[in-house]
Amino acid sequence: MAPPRSILFATDLSCRCDRALDRTVALAGEWRARVIALHVLERPSQVIDAPSWRRADDPRRVAERRMRADLGVGSGVELELIVERGDAAALVLDAAQRHDCELIVTGVARDETLGRVLLGRTVENVVRRATVPVLVVKSRPREPYRNIIVATDFSETSRAGLATTLAMFPTSQVTLFHAYDVPHERYVEDRMAAREGYARAARLEAEAFLAGVPSLARERTRIVCEYGTPEALLRDLADGGMVDLVVAGTRGRGRIAELFLGSVAQSLLRGVPGDVMIVPRGA
Template sequence: MTHPRLAPPHKILLATDLSCRCDRALDRAVQLAKEWQAELIAAYVVDPDQSRQYRFDRTPASWRRLPSPVERMRWRLKRDLGTSAEFIRVIVEEGPPGETLLSIAAREGCDLIVTGIARDETLGRMILGNTVNRLVRGSPVPVLIVHDRALGAYRSIVVATDFSEASLQALLTTSALFPGRDLTLFHAYDVPFSGLLDERDYVRNLRTMEKELGAKFLSDERVDTAVRASATLAEV
């Protein structure tokens, strides 16, 4: 992605598997859709190889068969969101989840994909899962992976950077999606032979790098003046 949109998204795609781990992504997607006045599309992909019992049943509704994936999804959304669910468009398709979700996002002209993580282990390791990895690697639009509960709008945002072109695009995209927020540009660096330096020299080296590299990175003409003014540099 070389030229991020310079305006908030008009369409948001929520990629969900209807499990509890996607509830936080649902709450965040609803919050962002309201903030940006964007259309919210909830997409659920049925993988025929993994969930044959939920494959589409084209026969008329009957008490003798399970509800269709579309019916189940609409029921879940209405249960969790109440009347807010009426403003969410539901799409359910069959196919490989990652590829199908990317196809839906492209077809619908979505500007942002929101999803959750596969699981969060006890020791804090974040497992994205195959589908989310496929979305992150293959999506031409930003992908927001929601980890925490949506207690309010984003106010302070940390943007990790290695001072590469990809990192610059991440900063530009973040500033475009969330204008006016407090941004912290974060770079982690392992100082060579740090064990031979005293605390004062160690800190001085980091602060020098922070000032020089940060100023050079933010001096790119594509970085808005307001972003330069609001960005705080942090190096560890």
């Protein structure tokens, strides 16, 4: 498995999307990948009965001008600009497929008109339906990803997440992270002993899981097993500045399966104060 050679950058042209743009350009330069930059016009243009000098410019031309101004100067990256009209999530997924993109990158806008669409409906729909990894950029890039956490429930889906991470970021320190709990803990007499027992079992399973990884990759991968819910623990780690990127797979089993379904998925994407990459089954 090799790093992506083609990246789809989905932008709403808001000021906050420059973080995702900077990360896209950095990754494209690192991987020598081309960038497909897509902007979707979700609302039909208004036809106004007014003199020509009072009419607004064609939205496509405006979007293309802004995209070229933001993307086209001095990056040294092969770039193709696309402006389309329609459903944002559907067009993002379609463009990724048509252009053989192996990664989708998007940001999280705070604009009142665009922010809720991108962060909520569009990003969530893209994450749920994508067949390639989706990187949601929140932090301003200051350096390459150095410390990456890969959440695992030991399923084949989370194995794909680990393999994808190791291939994309061959020089980064990777932490294989598993959150465990004690079933029916309130009925257990010695809770501390029970937690220690489950921690040992989780550690053994993590070591067996990691044994399938090539030896060179294992050398830069450490194991962390913690008691608690994955979403809360991952938020805490990211909030403490101990991680640059959180990676998880979708459609696994157990807690990680729950993590990226429904309201908990939104909570993680909104709540982790850092970048999140979602790797789908089969990516």
